[in-house]
Amino acid sequence: MAFAGLIGAALLGTAFDRRSVLVLFGVVVFVDLDSFIGLVSVVGHRTVFHTLLIPLGAAAFVALDQYVGESSVLRRRYGRRGVRITWVTIVVYVASAIGLDLFSAGGANPLWPLHDQFYVIDGKVELSSQRGLVQTFVDLNSEQSGGQQTDGPTTVARGSSEEVNVSTGVDPDPDQNAPDDEPVDRVFPVARSGWQLLLLVVGTGVTVARFYVDQTLS
Numbered sequence: 001m002a003f004a005g006l007i008g009a010a011l012l013g014t015a016f017d018r019r020s021v022l023v024l025f026g027v028v029v030f031v032d033l034d035s036f037i038g039l040v041s042v043v044g045h046r047t048v049f050h051t052l053l054i055p056l057g058a059a060a061f062v063a064l065d066q067y068v069g070e071s072s073v074l075r076r077r078y079g080r081r082g083v084r085i086t087w088v089t090i091v092v093y094v095a096s097a098i099g100l101d102l103f104s105a106g107g108a109n110p111l112w113p114l115h116d117q118f119y120v121i122d123g124k125v126e127l128s129s130q131r132g133l134v135q136t137f138v139d140l141n142s143e144q145s146g147g148q149q150t151d152g153p154t155t156v157a158r159g160s161s162e163e164v165n166v167s168t169g170v171d172p173d174p175d176q177n178a179p180d181d182e183p184v185d186r187v188f189p190v191a192r193s194g195w196q197l198l199l200l201v202v203g204t205g206v207t208v209a210r211f212y213v214d215q216t217l218s
Contacts, residue, residue, distance in 0.1 A: 002203025003096040004028050009210040011088045015081045016210060023085060024092045031097035035168040043161045045168055046101055046118070047109040055093040062086055105192065106166045107158055118158040 004024040012020055031049045038044020065072050066083065074083050101108040107120035123137035136154050158164050165174035169188040191197040 001025050001028050001096075002200045002207070003100060004092045004203075005207030006199075006203035007092050007095060008088060009206050011091065012084065015084045015088075016214065018211075020085050020088075021207065023089055024096075027089050027093050028097045031093065035170045038165070038168070038171050038174060043112070044174075045166045045171070046106065047112050047161045050098050050101060050108040050110065051112045052094065052098060052110045053112075053114070055090045055098075058086075058093070059090050062090070104196070107156070107164075109161055109164075112161065116160045116162075118160070118164040120156045120158060122156070123154040 005021060008016060008021050008024045034048040035045040037048050065074050098108055098110060102121050107118045109118050125135045128134050167174055169186040172184055172186050191200050
């Protein structure tokens with residue numbers, strides 16, 4: 001949610017207020033509701049609502065509404081403010097709700113159901129005096145000149161929704177491997193790495209600061 005607030009503070013402009021920020025927070029919560037689907041279905045957390053097809057479909061609908069036809073239904077009903085909030089909500093859906101999970105442990109299933117595969121995007125980009133620009137997110141060339149191996153890709157395809165189960169506080173043992181006599185430990189992550197903690201602090205701070213600045217200038 002901190003990242004969603006940061007995006008809102010940057011993109012909402014004059015539409016930034018409590019109601020619009022709550023909309024952004026709401027879409028982040030909505031995406032993670034697929035953890036409850038995992039309780040009754042093989043296809044569940046980080047799959048059903050973590051597919052990019054949902055925000056892409058929403059973006060196509062908004063684009064058609066705005067640029068095809070004589071009048072816009074969204075603009076006529078909600079005004080320019082509503083249109084801006086809708087676009088920013090789509091950005092938050094992709095970048096905050098899906099993107100952060102793709103770049104963290106466990107990954108996400110971003111192309112389901114067209115392509116049922118979990119991915120974890122990881123790697124590095126660096127400038128080397130010997131090798132030039134080096135990136136390990138995507139394996140563009142498995143061998144360098146002279147037969148020397150590159151560092152290799154670190155973006156991983158983990159498996160399909162039937163093969164990968166991501167534990168959550170709602171469903172802490174989706175694979176049912178824990179002994180029956182042990183108490184259930186439900187973990188709800190807040191920050192699991194240094195960069196996540198930094199994003200949490202900065203995002204929260206910027207969102208609060210934006211509210212304060214808007215109040216002092218109004």
